[in-house]
Amino acid sequence: MMGLSGRAAIVGVAESDAIGILPDKSTLQLVAEASLNAVDDAGLSVRDVDAVFAAGWRPTEVAEYLGIAPRYFDGTQVGGSSYVIHLGHAATAIANGLCEIALIVHGESGRSRVGMFPEGGGPQLPAGQFEAPFGLPGAVGAYAMACSRHMHEFGTTREQLAEIAVATRKWAALNPKAFVRDKLEIADVIDAPLICWPFGKLDCCLVTDAAGAVIVTSLERARDCRRRPIRVLGFGEGLDHQMISEMPSYVHGPGRISGPPAFAMAGVSHADIDVSQIYDSFTYTVLLTLEDLGFCGKGEGGLFVSGQRTAPGGDFPLNTSGGGLSYTHPGMFGIFTIIEAVRQLRHDYADHGPRQVADAVIGLVHGTGGRLSATGTAILGRD
Amino acid sequence: MAYDKPLPVPDPVTRPFWDGLKAHELRVQRCRDCNDAVFYPRAVCPHCGSRNLAWTVCSGRGTVHAFTIAHRGTPAAFRSAAPYVVAMVELEEGARLMTNLVEVEPSPEAVRIGMPVEIVFDDVTDTVTLAKFRPR
Numbered sequence: 132m133m134g135l136s137g138r139a140a141i142v143g144v145a146e147s148d149a150i151g152i153l154p155d156k157s158t159l160q161l162v163a164e165a166s167l168n169a170v171d172d173a174g175l176s177v178r179d180v181d182a183v184f185a186a187g188w189r190p191t192e193v194a195e196y197l198g199i200a201p202r203y204f205d206g207t208q209v210g211g212s213s214y215v216i217h218l219g220h221a222a223t224a225i226a227n228g229l230c231e232i233a234l235i236v237h238g239e240s241g242r243s244r245v246g247m248f249p250e251g252g253g254p255q256l257p258a259g260q261f262e263a264p265f266g267l268p269g270a271v272g273a274y275a276m277a278c279s280r281h282m283h284e285f286g287t288t289r290e291q292l293a294e295i296a297v298a299t300r301k302w303a304a305l306n307p308k309a310f311v312r313d314k315l316e317i318a319d320v321i322d323a324p325l326i327c328w329p330f331g332k333l334d335c336c337l338v339t340d341a342a343g344a345v346i347v348t349s350l351e352r353a354r355d356c357r358r359r360p361i362r363v364l365g366f367g368e369g370l371d372h373q374m375i376s377e378m379p380s381y382v383h384g385p386g387r388i389s390g391p392p393a394f395a396m397a398g399v400s401h402a403d404i405d406v407s408q409i410y411d412s413f414t415y416t417v418l419l420t421l422e423d424l425g426f427c428g429k430g431e432g433g434l435f436v437s438g439q440r441t442a443p444g445g446d447f448p449l450n451t452s453g454g455g456l457s458y459t460h461p462g463m464f465g466i467f468t469i470i471e472a473v474r475q476l477r478h479d480y481a482d483h484g485p486r487q488v489a490d491a492v493i494g495l496v497h498g499t500g501g502r503l504s505a506t507g508t509a510i511l512g513r514d
Numbered sequence: 515m516a517y518d519k520p521l522p523v524p525d526p527v528t529r530p531f532w533d534g535l536k537a538h539e540l541r542v543q544r545c546r547d548c549n550d551a552v553f554y555p556r557a558v559c560p561h562c563g564s565r566n567l568a569w570t571v572c573s574g575r576g577t578v579h580a581f582t583i584a585h586r587g588t589p590a591a592f593r594s595a596a597p598y599v600v601a602m603v604e605l606e607e608g609a610r611l612m613t614n615l616v617e618v619e620p621s622p623e624a625v626r627i628g629m630p631v632e633i634v635f636d637d638v639t640d641t642v643t644l645a646k647f648r649p650r
């Protein structure tokens with residue numbers, strides 16, 4: 132595994148031309164915009180891309196739209212964590228010479244629903260037989276149910292969950308691209324309309340239209356690119372169920388599987404992480420992940436995030452774009468955790484005051500997909 | 515009014531479960547090799563890999579393992595039913611299944627994790643019975 136650490140690097144990241152509410156743009160158009168913007172960021176051409184990684188859309192559909200005939204592709208689709216997992220797969224393929232310029236892209240007209248890829252299901256599938264008849268509201272109901280168990284076992288409170296939403300909003304206030312930027316108080320989160328108890332509206336991610344793309348290449352090639360390379364130091368992936376009714380423990384997510392190999396491959400410890408991007412589909416997703424990754428002990432997540440520890444100026448800068456809670460969330464957010472991590476590690480915000488985490492050298496990205504089903508963890512480093 | 519919520523379509527492996535509910539009997543598979551309860555019904559034991567599974571009849575008693583109260587964001591057919599409780603119930607026999615809690619106020623004060631519950635056979639159509647639970 133040590134042979135893979137740092138051999139690949141991220142050289143380009145971008146969103147679609149705009150993100151937010153985009154009723155005049157199809158999902159594939161958003162995908163194309165982000166892809167071209169990311170190769171631009173890298174100083175490359177879309178013609179240079181020889182590997183395609185996609186989920187939601189299939190690699191065939193993305194490659195066809197962009198006119199690419201890749202020699203390597205991967206359509207691992209495990210929800211919003213897919214793109215962090217793709218990053219590890221791309222780094223592995225690049226380190227082994229199977230491809231050289233990898234495009235990881237995801238776009239969704241999640242809000243306007245223009246030209247959306249099909250989303251499956253059916254009454255004879257396990258979920259159709261054993262979950263759908265009971266009306267659990269999608270992802271939000273699933274994560275809420277899991278959260279109820281954490282509250283029961285560890286005394287975690289809605290106020291502690293709200294700390295995450297409030298801190299994330301403070302980061303969003305510093306990001307002109309963020310969808311919502313107005314100030315939040317803990318009481319606003321608690322008093323927001325209930326969606327699925329224990330989650331109110333502000334415990335839940337946004338629904339927007341957006342795309343994001345990331346370009347990965349070998350470290351050698353990266354050093355000839357336009358931007359400072361951000362090395363892929365370590366990565367891991369984990370899953371232990373698909374349906375929420377099958378999750379072995381609602382207080383232990385697959386981050387406990389994906390985290391340790393990422394840290395081991397990178398050869399870094401928790402104290403070395405300068406900035407973290409942890410998929411925040413719901414406030415509980417973050418709290419659980421912090422425990423699963425070992426930033427605190429099991430059951431201590433509520434205490435860990437208290438006192439606005441993850442806000443600007445706090446000692447654990449987290450979701451510095453404003454995250455899925457406040458920046459953007461088209462449906463599957465993982466790609467945006469990588470984009471923000473790279474920008475922080477490149478010091479793109481050096482002239483933007485507290486928006487830049489000072490001297491950030493090592494960053495963690497973590498995606499959670501499905502119903503707390505699958506996770507990908509990656510550790511990135513400034514070259 | 516006709517029942518308009520999603521209905522399960524049994525497959526060859528799950529058919530005995532759905533036939534059981536229709537007969538007001540809660541049937542869950544048990545592995546003859548590792549003795550663990552298996553749910554949802556499968557062709558293979560997810561605990562040990564055995565194919566040697568047998569159907570057993572459960573007491574219908576259990577406890578609430580986790581729950582949520584659905585207020586908004588529900589599937590369309592459930593909108594008028596909100597707020598309602600979706601829960602995981604852990605059966606005395608060990609399996610956990612998703613269900614609705616009925617005959618209880620849908621509030622975090624009235625519903626408690628660990629609360630003892632018992633099965634209610636809800637004959638939602640002529641052919642489908644769902645397993646729901648109420649406090650006992």
Ligand SMILES: [Zn+2]
Nearest residue numbers: 545548559562
């Ligand atoms: Zn077994």
